[in-house]
Each structure stands twice: as structure tokens, then as C-alpha cells.
Amino acid sequence: MTAPKRARSAQPSLDRVDRRILDHLAGHGRSSLADLAEAVSISPSSAQRRLRRLENEEVVRGYRAVLDPIAVDRGLVVHLTVTLVDHTENTVGRFERHIVDLAGLVSCHHVTGDVDYLLRIDLADVEALDVLLRRTLARVPGVARFTTMVATSALVDRVTRV
Structure with missing residues (x-):
């Protein structure tokens, strides 16, 4: 993205x-x-x-409220790596269009290395993760594989936690 x-x-x-x-x-x-x-x-x-x-000068780009993740059903922090089948414009574009509107998506980075994308998605619980993986990510055309990592604690989280 x-x-x-x-x-x-x-x-x-x-x-x-x-x-x-x-x-x-x-x-x-x-x-x-x-x-x-x-x-x-x-x-x-x-x-x-x-x-x-x-x-x-857009050094300060905005202000936002930091919400209690449990109160807004986003207490489960999930990091996903995604590898695409190829890097054609069609495959990349299709993947990015599917991912950008995912509920709970905090960030999506195109990265170097053995995987293509690193996503952070905050979800309500393990059931929501199962739905995301089986009904959403597994059905996105062009995804070769993905790996899921569930955070068990946060030492530092300057994006969504106070």
C-alpha cells in the first residue's frame, strides 16, 4: 500500500x-x-x-483520540505477513484494493525480504481472527501464503496505546 x-x-x-x-x-x-x-x-x-x-507545512498532520481497544472490540493485536504469487501490477493492485478496507486495519506496509506485506490488524477476539483468515485473506486472489502472529503483550505501542 x-x-x-x-x-x-x-x-x-x-x-x-x-x-x-x-x-x-x-x-x-x-x-x-x-x-x-x-x-x-x-x-x-x-x-x-x-x-x-x-x-x-504538514509536519503536524492531525490530531486523534486514542481509544480503549477493549471498549471498541479491538483488543487482539495481530501482525500478518503476506506473500503474493507474483509482483505484477494486476496482482499487487488487486491485493491492495482488498486489504485497504479491512475492518481493524491499523497499518499495511509493503516490505523487503522474504514476504511482501506486513499488516497490523486489531480485532475483537480469536473468532474474529478466524473469520479474517478463512473468509477474507484466504479468498484474496494472488495471495500465496500468510503468517499470523498474535501479540501477547506490548512493550511499546505509540500508534494505538497510551
């Missing part, structure tokens, strides 16, 4: 203060400007200008 390309005139120039702002926001996305400014030791007006610039 390819991320959408966006035109940028140049890589944004980030100084030490910008990086401190980004570090703070990564862990405290709902901070007020006053809290952000205090956390990085600048004035609120300076924090607002810098934050607006970082948003306009």
Missing part, C-alpha cells in the same frame, strides 16, 4: 524548539497553547505561530 504523495517545495527546517514542540504534542495532543508554551519554555504567541507553521 502506498502512502499518498504530496508535493513539498523543500523539507521543513526544524530547530530545537520545533522538535520539542513535536515531542510534547506526540504525548499530549490536547495541550492548550499555554501548556505547550510552558512545556517548551516559549511564549504562547510564539507557540501558536510555530504550531500554525508546523501544521501548514
